[in-house]
Amino acid sequence: MPLLKQIAEQLRDADNFLVLAHVSPDGDALGSMLAMGELLDALGKKVVLFNESGIPRRFEWLTPKREILTRLPEEEPDNLIVLDCGSAERAGELIAPWLKTKKVFNIDHHLGNPMFGTLNWVEQRASSVGEMVGMLARKLGVPLVGLLGEYVYLALISDTGDFCFNNTRPETLEMAAEILRLGLLPGPFHEQKQSTGKLSQLQMRGTVLQQARLYADGQISLICFTRELFEQTGTGPEDTEGLVNTVLYVNGVQVAISLREEEQGIKFSLRSKSSTNVQTVAFRFGGGGHRNAAGGTLLMDMEQAKATMIQAVTEELGKS
Amino acid sequence: MPLLKQIAEQLRDADNFLVLAHVSPDGDALGSMLAMGELLDALGKKVVLFNESGIPRRFEWLTPKREILTRLPEEEPDNLIVLDCGSAERAGELIAPWLKTKKVFNIDHHLGNPMFGTLNWVEQRASSVGEMVGMLARKLGVPLVGLLGEYVYLALISDTGDFCFNNTRPETLEMAAEILRLGLLPGPFHEQKQSTGKLSQLQMRGTVLQQARLYADGQISLICFTRELFEQTGTGPEDTEGLVNTVLYVNGVQVAISLREEEQGIKFSLRSKSSTNVQTVAFRFGGGGHRNAAGGTLLMDMEQAKATMIQAVTEELGKS
Numbered sequence: 145m146p147l148l149k150q151i152a153e154q155l156r157d158a159d160n161f162l163v164l165a166h167v168s169p170d171g172d173a174l175g176s177m178l179a180m181g182e183l184l185d186a187l188g189k190k191v192v193l194f195n196e197s198g199i200p201r202r203f204e205w206l207t208p209k210r211e212i213l214t215r216l217p218e219e220e221p222d223n224l225i226v227l228d229c230g231s232a233e234r235a236g237e238l239i240a241p242w243l244k245t246k247k248v249f250n251i252d253h254h255l256g257n258p259m260f261g262t263l264n265w266v267e268q269r270a271s272s273v274g275e276m277v278g279m280l281a282r283k284l285g286v287p288l289v290g291l292l293g294e295y296v297y298l299a300l301i302s303d304t305g306d307f308c309f310n311n312t313r314p315e316t317l318e319m320a321a322e323i324l325r326l327g328l329l330p331g332p333f334h335e336q337k338q339s340t341g342k343l344s345q346l347q348m349r350g351t352v353l354q355q356a357r358l359y360a361d362g363q364i365s366l367i368c369f370t371r372e373l374f375e376q377t378g379t380g381p382e383d384t385e386g387l388v389n390t391v392l393y394v395n396g397v398q399v400a401i402s403l404r405e406e407e408q409g410i411k412f413s414l415r416s417k418s419s420t421n422v423q424t425v426a427f428r429f430g431g432g433g434h435r436n437a438a439g440g441t442l443l444m445d446m447e448q449a450k451a452t453m454i455q456a457v458t459e460e461l462g463k464s
Numbered sequence: 465m466p467l468l469k470q471i472a473e474q475l476r477d478a479d480n481f482l483v484l485a486h487v488s489p490d491g492d493a494l495g496s497m498l499a500m501g502e503l504l505d506a507l508g509k510k511v512v513l514f515n516e517s518g519i520p521r522r523f524e525w526l527t528p529k530r531e532i533l534t535r536l537p538e539e540e541p542d543n544l545i546v547l548d549c550g551s552a553e554r555a556g557e558l559i560a561p562w563l564k565t566k567k568v569f570n571i572d573h574h575l576g577n578p579m580f581g582t583l584n585w586v587e588q589r590a591s592s593v594g595e596m597v598g599m600l601a602r603k604l605g606v607p608l609v610g611l612l613g614e615y616v617y618l619a620l621i622s623d624t625g626d627f628c629f630n631n632t633r634p635e636t637l638e639m640a641a642e643i644l645r646l647g648l649l650p651g652p653f654h655e656q657k658q659s660t661g662k663l664s665q666l667q668m669r670g671t672v673l674q675q676a677r678l679y680a681d682g683q684i685s686l687i688c689f690t691r692e693l694f695e696q697t698g699t700g701p702e703d704t705e706g707l708v709n710t711v712l713y714v715n716g717v718q719v720a721i722s723l724r725e726e727e728q729g730i731k732f733s734l735r736s737k738s739s740t741n742v743q744t745v746a747f748r749f750g751g752g753g754h755r756n757a758a759g760g761t762l763l764m765d766m767e768q769a770k771a772t773m774i775q776a777v778t779e780e781l782g783k784s
Contacts, residue, residue, distance in 0.1 A: 306626045307640070310651025317641035320627070321634040331630025335737060338713040343678055343685065346711065350673030353666045365663065391666065393658040417655060 147265045151249060152283040154263065158247075160190035162221040165273075166234040167197040171302020173228045174203055176251075176273040179295035180225055181210050183277060186286045192217050196236030200382075202340045206298075209291075216242070223247045226261060228273040230254035251276055271309075271316040274299020278319050293323040297333065306334075348377040349387055356391050360458045365391040368446060369404040381406075388415050399457050403449050406441070410449035413439040414457070425456050467585045471569060472603040474583065478567075480510035482541040485593075486554040487517040491622020493548045494523055496571075496593040499615035500545055501530050503597060506606045512537050516556030520702075522660045526618075529611075536562070543567045546581065548593040550574035571596055591629075591636040594619020598639050613643040617653065626654075668697040669707055676711050680778045685711040688766060689724040701726075708735050719777050723769050726761070730769035733759040734777070745776050 163180045165173035177193055184191040193212045216238055224246045229235045232243055243260065250261025253270040270276050278296040281288055288296055300320055304312045307320070324330065356367050369384050384404060392400035392415045399420055402413040412429075414422035416436045423438045429452075431440015442449045475481075483500045485493035497513055504511040514533045519526070536558055544566045549555045552563055563580065570581025573590040590596050598608055598616040608616055620640055624632045627640070644650060676687045689704050704724060712720035712735045719740055722733040732749075734742035736756045743758045749772075751760015762769045 306628055308626055308650060308654040310649055312644065312650045314641040314645040317637045317644065321637035321641070324632065324637065325634040329630055330628060330632045332738060334628040335713075339715055339717075339737070341714050343676060343711075343714050346673045346676055346714065350670045350676070353670030354674060356663060356666055356670070358663055391663075393655075394661050394663050394666065395659055397659075417659070418652060 147263075148279060148283055151251070151263060151265050152280055154249075155184070155189075155280070156187065156284065158189070158223050160221050161223045161225055162192045162194055162217065162242075162246075163225045163227065164194045164196075164235055164239060165227040166229045167195065167236045169195055169197070169200065169203075169228075171203070172272040172274055172299040174199065174206070175295045175297075175299030175302060176227045176277050177212075178206070178208055178210070179274055179277045179281075179292055179299065180227060182290075182292040182295060183281050183284070183286055185210075186292065187284065190221075192221060194239065196238050205336050205340055221246065223249065225249045225251065227251050227277075228253070230257055232258070232260040269313065271311045271313060272299045272303035274303070275316055275319060287326060288319070288323045289326040293326055293328050294333070297323045297328055298337070301334075301337075342379075344377050344379055345383045348373060348379040348383060351377070352384075352387060353390065358394070358397070359454050360461060362394075362396040363398045363461055364401060364454060364457055365394050365397045365399075366401045366403070366450065366454065367391055368450070369402070370446065371405045388413055392417065398461060401453050401457060403446060403453065405446060409441050409443040410446060411439065411441050412449065412453055413437075414453075420461065422457070422460070425453075425460050428456060467583075468599060468603055471571070471583060471585050472600055474569075475504070475509075475600070476507065476604065478509070478543050480541050481543045481545055482512045482514055482537065482562075482566075483545045483547065484514045484516075484555055484559060485547040486549045487515070487556045489515055489517070489520065489523075489548075491523070492592040492594055492619040494519065494526070495615045495617075495619030495622060496547045496597050497532075498526070498528055498530070499594055499597045499601075499612055499619065500547060502610075502612040502615060503601050503604070503606055505530075506612065507604065510541075512541060514559065516558050525656050525660060541566065543569065545569045545571065547571050547597075548573070550577055552578075552580040589633065591631045591633060592619045592623035594623070595636055595639060607646060608639070608643045609646040613646055613648050614653070617643045617648055618657070621654075621657075664697050664699055665703045668693060668699040668703060671697070672704075672707060673710065678714070678717070679774050680781060682714075682716040683718045683781055684721060684774060684777055685714050685717045685719075686721045686723070686770065686774065687711055688770070689722070690766065691725045708733055712737065718781060721773050721777060723766060723773065725766060729761050729763040730766060731759065731761050732769065732773055733757075734773075740781065742777070742780070745773075745780050748776060 161184055163177055165177040181191050181193050193210055195212050198214045226235055248261035250264045252266050253268055253273055255268055257266045267276055274296045300316055352367050358365055374380055388400050388402040398417055400415045404411045416422045421435050423433050423435050426433050426438035426440045429440050433439055481504055483497055485497040501511050501513050513530055518534045546555055568581035570584045572586050573588055573593055575588055577586045587596055594616045672687050678685055694700050708720050708722040718737055720735045724731045736742045741755050743753050743755050746753050746758035746760045749760050753759055
């Protein structure tokens with residue numbers, strides 16, 4: 145029996161669920177968890193949502209009607225639905241004992257998921273786990289309307305970078321079309337999602353962009369976040385997200401380097417355009433990642449880290 | 465007979481065409497013009513593309529195989545296809561005489577198009593004129609594959625802000641899905657489209673963000689572009705595009721003001737979230753625009769312009 149059908153039937157047959165996604169949830173983790181809550185609710189099931197690290201501040205605009213527990217509930221559920229967790233550890237420490245004793249639906253799209261569940265539905269081609277929840281909803285005859293539609297849509301746009309990344313498939317856009325047809329207004333939704341920034345964040349990012357530099361005949365761009373800058377602007381590491389992509393897209397740049405001062409050493413993040421492999425560079429320094437996005441930590445000061453990374457990336461560029 | 469069918473039949477019956485879009489073309493103007501060229505080519509027609517102001521530098525990555533004339537061709541075509549022009553003037557001065565003597569297909573999606581063509585197909589609900597060209601291609605049985613697909617896709621994402629604006633309709637996303645199914649890879653396409661910036665542009669934008677300020681209890685955000693800044697960073701007015709939206713999306717901000725020093729006076733641009741009308745403010749100072757995006761020019765210096773705009777917008781906010 146196809147997995148989708150099997151999962152759908154077993155969801156229909158069971159009664160009470162705890163639904164969770166990985167710690168420090170992103171838009172797909174949150175969206176798919178909330179969507180699954182709505183879906184089970186529509187089917188008349190008893191459902192509790194759980195995330196060990198809670199909702200990050202930038203998602204507060206979601207104001208979900210259903211509470212998201214950060215502690216395990218007293219009443220034990222029969223079934224766990226674990227969403228968007230590439231491994232059991234990603235679900236957090238609190239839930240670990242239950243992962244061994246309950247029936248676990250492992251629903252995910254990560255390459256290399258070790259199939260830690262009782263039932264494992266791992267669809268690598270899916271743009272997002274939210275897209276998989278959407279497929280389940282269709283299978284179960286629940287329309288992607290209202291909050292269910294909003295949450296699936298949040299997951300779709302989060303993991304595809306507003307449908308710009310290569311994991312966007314025709315089916316992804318068709319699901320979004322269906323959600324729009326059922327009433328979601330994209331304009332207000334995106335406005336709400338984007339209006340969570342603080343001026344201090346923008347000012348901090350402004351300073352970093354102003355100090356951005358090119359190296360290796362314009363093939364490398366580099367930005368730095370110092371602790372001094374965070375202190376001056378009242379910002380923190382969580383406000384650095386995504387900025388490295390901005391300097392990757394400078395014409396001629398093949399690799400963007402972002403360096404961030406930590407308590408101990410310098411955290412480096414590398415991003416590359418499709419032709420260059422930065423995972424090998426990160427690996428040399430004890431880090432890891434993927435071909436076009438990798439990182440790690442250097443136990444040195446900012447100036448040394450800068451020189452080290454520029455040299456290592458320049459060598460890598462020389463190979464291709 | 466429905467207009468779409470009528471246009472399709474008359475395109476099929478005619479033989480030679482000059483296709484044009486508005487001057488200073490954006491992604492929809494260029495995309496729909498290039499797509500129409502491919503479509504007519506697929507139908508075996510003789511076709512010439514024309515744009516009085518040529519291709520802007522930020523679209524050079526398109527490297528169209530077909531030349532885009534900036535002068536009228538010597539051989540006169542029988543038919544003009546005028547795309548994305550809200551009025552005849554938007555087509556430029558060179559083409560004006562021919563607009564009166566040739567058969568003109570006016571294909572557009574602007575509210576208030578004065579129907580200046582021989583045949584007028586004005587579809588206000590269409591996200592983009594590229595979407596309309598895509599509809600024509602379907603009607604004429606030409607698949608949205610290869611360059612035709614790419615050009616329609618460029619138009620779709622340009623006018624919808626990567627499917628984030630409210631003009632994105634289910635049909636828009638379904639057309640994009642069709643194009644992806646026929647082979648377009650969104651990742652490399654967006655990478656290419658975005659990789660046109662220069663570091664100096666980012667640095668200039670960094671300085672502007674760093675100096676961004678809030679007023680009226682955080683309801684107004686303001687950024688300024690001075691001629692000194694352009695000179696120092698080797699940038700110009702064309703590099704300011706879109707930055708005002710970044711500061712509009714600060715939490716709590718209702719109106720974003722952008723001020724730009726010109727040869728004469730200060731050009732102001734206003735952006736507002738859906739609830740606030742900035743057209744009325746622009747109108748007070750001899751400018752114009754729409755409810756959520758308006759602008760004009762103030763014949764004063766930067767400091768006076770700042771005080772004037774902050775006061776006028778604060779008054780407008782007090783009304784709502």
